Amino acid sequence: MEDRELRTLNHLMYMEYYTGGNAGLFMKMKQLVYSFQSPFQRIDIFEHPEFGMVLVLDGITMFTEADEFMYHEMLVHVPLFTHPNPKRVLIIGGGDGGSLREVLKHPSVEEAILCEVDPYVIDAAKLHLKEMSVELDNPKASIFNENGADFVRKNKDYFDVIIVDSTDPTAGEGGHLFTKEFYSNCYKALRKDGIFCAETEDPFYDKGWVAIAYNRISSVFPISKMYTGFMTTYPSGMWTYTIGSKELDPLEDYDEERVLDFGAPLRYYNTEIHRASFALPTFLKELTGQF
Amino acid sequence: MEDRELRTLNHLMYMEYYTGGNAGLFMKMKQLVYSFQSPFQRIDIFEHPEFGMVLVLDGITMFTEADEFMYHEMLVHVPLFTHPNPKRVLIIGGGDGGSLREVLKHPSVEEAILCEVDPYVIDAAKLHLKEMSVELDNPKASIFNENGADFVRKNKDYFDVIIVDSTDPTAGEGGHLFTKEFYSNCYKALRKDGIFCAETEDPFYDKGWVAIAYNRISSVFPISKMYTGFMTTYPSGMWTYTIGSKELDPLEDYDEERVLDFGAPLRYYNTEIHRASFALPTFLKELTGQF
Amino acid sequence: MEDRELRTLNHLMYMEYYTGGNAGLFMKMKQLVYSFQSPFQRIDIFEHPEFGMVLVLDGITMFTEADEFMYHEMLVHVPLFTHPNPKRVLIIGGGDGGSLREVLKHPSVEEAILCEVDPYVIDAAKLHLKEMSVELDNPKASIFNENGADFVRKNKDYFDVIIVDSTDPTAGEGGHLFTKEFYSNCYKALRKDGIFCAETEDPFYDKGWVAIAYNRISSVFPISKMYTGFMTTYPSGMWTYTIGSKELDPLEDYDEERVLDFGAPLRYYNTEIHRASFALPTFLKELTGQF
Amino acid sequence: MEDRELRTLNHLMYMEYYTGGNAGLFMKMKQLVYSFQSPFQRIDIFEHPEFGMVLVLDGITMFTEADEFMYHEMLVHVPLFTHPNPKRVLIIGGGDGGSLREVLKHPSVEEAILCEVDPYVIDAAKLHLKEMSVELDNPKASIFNENGADFVRKNKDYFDVIIVDSTDPTAGEGGHLFTKEFYSNCYKALRKDGIFCAETEDPFYDKGWVAIAYNRISSVFPISKMYTGFMTTYPSGMWTYTIGSKELDPLEDYDEERVLDFGAPLRYYNTEIHRASFALPTFLKELTGQF
Incomplete structure (x- = not known):
């Protein structure tokens, strides 16, 4: 029962604002699996419906598993x-x-x-x-x-x-x-x-x-x-x-x-x-x- | 150490599209604490920096603790x-x-x-x-x-x-x-x-x-x-x-x-x-x- | 020929950030008909696909014709x-x-x-x-x-x-x-x-x-x-x-x-x-x- | 008086949804200077605060003057x-x-x-x-x-x-x-x-x-x-x-x-x-x- 796959809707969005703040990338999130405030930075890991897991530090994309x-x-x-x-x-x-x-x-x-x-x-x-x-x-x-x-x-x-x-x-x-x-x-x-x-x-x-x-x-x-x-x-x-x-x-x-x-x-x-x-x-x- | 409070950035957004899809409410998320696909619907609970916990069913806000x-x-x-x-x-x-x-x-x-x-x-x-x-x-x-x-x-x-x-x-x-x-x-x-x-x-x-x-x-x-x-x-x-x-x-x-x-x-x-x-x-x- | 009605896509969004900046309303725009920087404020008027014209001063909705x-x-x-x-x-x-x-x-x-x-x-x-x-x-x-x-x-x-x-x-x-x-x-x-x-x-x-x-x-x-x-x-x-x-x-x-x-x-x-x-x-x- | 430059706020956003609809680019708009529904497509031209004019056909970026x-x-x-x-x-x-x-x-x-x-x-x-x-x-x-x-x-x-x-x-x-x-x-x-x-x-x-x-x-x-x-x-x-x-x-x-x-x-x-x-x-x- 626990294995039912999450349906990705339009409701959970990750937005990376690029330098200057006037543009950026948005990605839909399937789920957010980890959020933590370390002494150095905010760490988030979310699952994207196409790109696998995505690591984000202080709101900046570190990578997606896809690329x-x-x-x-x-x-x-x-x-x-x-x-x-x-x-x-x-x-x-x-x-x-x-x-x-x-x-x-x-x-x-x-x-x-x-x-x-x-x-x-x-x-x-x-x-x-x-x-x-x-x-x-x-x-x-x-x-x-x-x-x-x-x-x-x-x-x-x-x-x-x-x-x-x-x-x-x-x-x-x-x-x-x-x-x-x-x-x-x-x-x-x-x-x-x-x-x-x-x-x-x-x-x-x-x-x-x-x-x-x-x-x-x-x-x-x-x-x-x-x-x-x-x-x-x-x-x-x-x-x-x-x-x-x-x-x-x-x-x-x-x-x-x-x-x-x-x-x-x-x-x-x-x-x-x-x-x-x-x-x-x-x-x-x-x-x-x-x- | 685990009690460090999450810093809310601009990067995690919840967007509810209202009926018709031409308008809606967005809320920043401090963290998403629960996501589950039940046999009936997708259930999400997130924490908002001001409104406390927010319950969302199939992308529709059920309530915030604040109101x-x-x-x-x-x-x-x-x-x-x-x-x-x-x-x-x-x-x-x-x-x-x-x-x-x-x-x-x-x-x-x-x-x-x-x-x-x-x-x-x-x-x-x-x-x-x-x-x-x-x-x-x-x-x-x-x-x-x-x-x-x-x-x-x-x-x-x-x-x-x-x-x-x-x-x-x-x-x-x-x-x-x-x-x-x-x-x-x-x-x-x-x-x-x-x-x-x-x-x-x-x-x-x-x-x-x-x-x-x-x-x-x-x-x-x-x-x-x-x-x-x-x-x-x-x-x-x-x-x-x-x-x-x-x-x-x-x-x-x-x-x-x-x-x-x-x-x-x-x-x-x-x-x-x-x-x-x-x-x-x-x-x-x-x-x-x-x- | 000039009377062909604009098709509203997902690409033009108006976002009003409410006080505190942690939530707000978004509205799709059919078109933006007026933008002007007066000595007092930025003035925008856009057409919404359902609500008619919308007047916005300094990024704050003044009204929509619908309400x-x-x-x-x-x-x-x-x-x-x-x-x-x-x-x-x-x-x-x-x-x-x-x-x-x-x-x-x-x-x-x-x-x-x-x-x-x-x-x-x-x-x-x-x-x-x-x-x-x-x-x-x-x-x-x-x-x-x-x-x-x-x-x-x-x-x-x-x-x-x-x-x-x-x-x-x-x-x-x-x-x-x-x-x-x-x-x-x-x-x-x-x-x-x-x-x-x-x-x-x-x-x-x-x-x-x-x-x-x-x-x-x-x-x-x-x-x-x-x-x-x-x-x-x-x-x-x-x-x-x-x-x-x-x-x-x-x-x-x-x-x-x-x-x-x-x-x-x-x-x-x-x-x-x-x-x-x-x-x-x-x-x-x-x-x-x-x- | 007419030459006062528009102040770019957070309120006018262009969003291009990439193929699949699960990610895309957002750009703030300084102003939208042209919107037209031709017999073939919707045409928009907007001014970005950094990239100059941007041409958009049916919600897809054709180019920005900057690149x-x-x-x-x-x-x-x-x-x-x-x-x-x-x-x-x-x-x-x-x-x-x-x-x-x-x-x-x-x-x-x-x-x-x-x-x-x-x-x-x-x-x-x-x-x-x-x-x-x-x-x-x-x-x-x-x-x-x-x-x-x-x-x-x-x-x-x-x-x-x-x-x-x-x-x-x-x-x-x-x-x-x-x-x-x-x-x-x-x-x-x-x-x-x-x-x-x-x-x-x-x-x-x-x-x-x-x-x-x-x-x-x-x-x-x-x-x-x-x-x-x-x-x-x-x-x-x-x-x-x-x-x-x-x-x-x-x-x-x-x-x-x-x-x-x-x-x-x-x-x-x-x-x-x-x-x-x-x-x-x-x-x-x-x-x-x-x-």
Whole structure:
């Protein structure tokens, strides 16, 4: 009797107001399965009639189960296939486990550290987001509940890859992860051929942050390149990521063969996409000064 | 730690589309505490930042804790103070317990039968709507989970008062409770001085049903009178109720003294309101043909 | 070809956020026929698929053509039928012309002054709100575009009735019309048997202003009485009005015969409604201290 | 006085429901400047506080002035830079003039025919969408108000490029432009080295149509390739386009030098983007069977 499926009506709406507050996405909710006020943010998880579970932090969509693969694959595999042999990977943010799941698809990885400031995100993911959180208990993974900016400061010359899977700079703890000081500390925490990669927002609603993030990263790393990917339920659907690198170039040093031999299933990322994602529309080159 | 209060943002919206679908009420949700698909309807209970808990059946607001007293007091006390000595009262619908709570404020009542077709509404009310459901376990009360139209057919010359606390005629089981056959069976189930009273919708969005309900009731009962009351979160805020009576007139036979001596606290209903509620705006007289 | 009727889809929505911002009414728009930023406020007029034209000032619904009669009849006829022979009537606000239309239905009225601070409201009404503005050019009417609080200060012992048809106290110029000083100046501007009547908001979303307005008016006028009426597209549908009077009592001195003999058509107000509207629900008596 | 700028409040909302009706984009409206029911569709143009004018057909966003360049440049320049010397170009749909504006940036074009079934879209664009409609009166352009499927049937071996700038297959006249018969007639209307290019929807909300359109086009043209581009206010932000070609390959026969020498300003399209846009995410390869 308890298994009767909920009928989705028009009555329960989730509304994400995009930066500026003048537009946004609405989604009907089948049900809201989790709402919690952590010390850091409001956490909600709802079920959408088509997109599966949706994680929302402070009113901002983190992902839907239907398209999170686009974001997580692009954030993780571009830097991990650029590095020839990534062993130690740090993920800052990403408490839902999606980035960790992608990182651990790489057999070279021996140690994956997830530094998520809010333990309630992790608990909620384990309970309600089974597809995301599948690797949170993997023995190669360690989880620290600490501010990412503080954590990175304590490590020197250690990581092969650092991935920043943060919330918006204007939400919760996100701001700490968009400063030049943070990028400098990431530089120091990386080994001599280390790679840094961060999500750097969308250039339609958040022009300003895209330019700021790119310019700060490029002022710290000798090689810096922005790339883009579709992320269909994020603001504008156009997402940017920025690589900061000490030595390796994501186009020149990237080894296509390793991608072709990769055993784990991927749904978005492939060799053509790796190269193509660095081709930027003219307005985005202009916005970030990349010519 | 678990007691941190949820922050209400702009992101969770409840939208009730009124009849016709061209207008409606939206309310922000602090959280959604219950969603269930019963065999009869979808049941939701959410917490509003100002109005307390809100019960919603098939996308239609049943009440908010902040104003349910307006509806329940007007539906119950007008007929119960019209009858000189109500002992046996039948409530059809009303599974949340609000009408029952008002009925049992009358010390003359010896037996209150609640006939609510959907047991899940009762369970949900007991769990989440403490102020409504307070009398659901009162020994004077019996609860039947049965279609109200069927239940009333099986009773003859038994009740002093029958109260119809239904959902909309267009939703779920509501339609059965707006037929002439049902009103006739209520007539037969009442004792010789019995009183029938039903909520009969709003005359702005649901003109048609207001007229139909009044006309059908008045074709069955020798005395029939419509009255109105404010119900601030119902469509239009203007709610109609219709009395059908075998002998007693709600204005002439109503005993003001009993109201003044009434021990239980009331927040809407009083002696002036009893009389005033039968004064109808001209357009409503015209709509129902009451001159 | 130009007469093809617009099809109303789901795409154009008007949303009124009620006081507090946690609830409100949405209405589909068939089309938006007028938008203007006057020096005082933003003015919009849209066509609703069922309710005709809708006037909106600073995002607050002033009326829909389908139910404005409820508000305008109750605001105007209660005071005008209380006064035995109203000749000089002042309307403060009411630039749409609805109150003026009702005032001029009384043949005793010789001079009706409309003091509307914003001339653009009047222009917009003449152009798009034909049913409202029908008497704006009546020779008995004079229109002043001036702040109502200033205008009333300049008149002494002149008016039989003053009607305040204002926007919300929190919107635009509305605040000036809710001060004790303003009410005192109205007292002085009235003749010795003069009657003051103001719309005084709704007691569900705007409890505070209902209490403040009633208390200030009652501190100035020897006789003060609040009454209510349904107003189906206003917040909560429950609207309050307050009479302040120098000598005449709206219940004792009101002449029922004049209503019965009234030639002009009315759709809400009638003799029973006049009396009944002064019966207040218990919570409203408590809110305003009227016992 | 008339130049006072409208203040954008929260009260006027445009809501586009995406395919399936379970999600969509909302945008605040500064004002609605045009609403018309043509014989073919409802046309609305509103001003957004950030994105400029927005054209809406039957409740579906056609573009905003802020990002239409993304769509129009990708739809037009990929085929026009693939063809070595485009002289005669047919645009089906595109009554707003945006595609025509891009086509006429190519100096080789001698004749550009716009076949837009609805003359009211053209009139509205000329009046309210100055940036779009700038070339509608260019002497090289001819405009036919005729169903595109009918028009193309009457031409044989004539055009160098045919561009389909249609509405959704489910809206208005859009369906005619997604049939195999239509694609066959386009084939016949093209010269021996002709290129066909159509917008083919988004693969998140409209998976089904993306696959159908690609498969039908590829069954008609010997060379068929899908490419993608960001379109930030379209559903999902991920837009697909499909090239059908008789002889020329958009990657092998494309002349990069002509792009680099192109005199007219472009904001999205560039040589890297041309090549990169044909790299498809794995799920999209699977959806369309392109391996």
